[in-house]
Amino acid sequence: MVCLEKSLFPAALMQILARTHTDADCSETIVCHCLQVSESTLADAIAVCGLASVREVCRETGAGGGCTACHARLREMLRHTRQTEPAY
Numbered sequence: 001m002v003c004l005e006k007s008l009f010p011a012a013l014m015q016i017l018a019r020t021h022t023d024a025d026c027s028e029t030i031v032c033h034c035l036q037v038s039e040s041t042l043a044d045a046i047a048v049c050g051l052a053s054v055r056e057v058c059r060e061t062g063a064g065g066g067c068t069a070c071h072a073r074l075r076e077m078l079r080h081t082r083q084t085e086p087a088y
Contacts, residue, residue: 031073034066042074046081053078 029039045051045061054074058064064074 031077032061032063032066032070034070035062037061037063039077042077043081046077051078052082 030036031039031042042057042061042063046057049056049060051057051060054064054071057074057078064070
């Protein structure tokens with residue numbers, strides 16, 4: 001699946017998402033500690049890009065590409081997103 005428009009590269013998307021979640025969000029939960037990717041940034045990327053696998057999350061956000069300790073949490077987030085998507 002291609003994230004948003006083909007003209008918007010994943011790195012550019014992540015820069016946009018990062019701007020919406022600042023350091024002022026003290027209560028922000030970091031999911032990927034290797035790359036400091038927050039839960040809200042990941043949730044936004046999953047929703048906006050329609051990500052469906054850990055591999056896609058890694059490719060689009062970088063999260064999970066380090067030590068892989070966050071893969072279980074990434075799978076949980078993906079599963080939760082699939083369960084809450086409206087049926088068409």
